Amino acid sequence: MLDPKLLEILACPACRQPVTPDEAHAWLYCRKCAVRYRVEDGIPIMLVEEAEKWDPAREQAGPGTQDREQG
Numbered sequence: 001m002l003d004p005k006l007l008e009i010l011a012c013p014a015c016r017q018p019v020t021p022d023e024a025h026a027w028l029y030c031r032k033c034a035v036r037y038r039v040e041d042g043i044p045i046m047l048v049e050e051a052e053k054w055d056p057a058r059e060q061a062g063p064g065t066q067d068r069e070q071g
């Protein structure tokens with residue numbers, strides 16, 4: 001599991017928005033960019049070139065859906 005304090009400071013390198021981990025903390029998702037970043041041995045790989053495409057629309061119950069953000 002990732003350190004909650006680490007999660008607080010982690011941000012997507014492309015858009016600087018916070019990223020959301022999945023339950024297993026194997027991936028960190030950026031909904032804005034529709035990409036996910038891999039976590040390797042507890043170390044998040046926050047590199048744009050390592051990001052994997054991910055379609056938020058196809059995973060409607062995905063991570064971060066409880067967030068209530070305005071705008």
Ligand SMILES: [Zn+2]
Nearest residue numbers: 012015030033
């Ligand atoms: Zn992003």
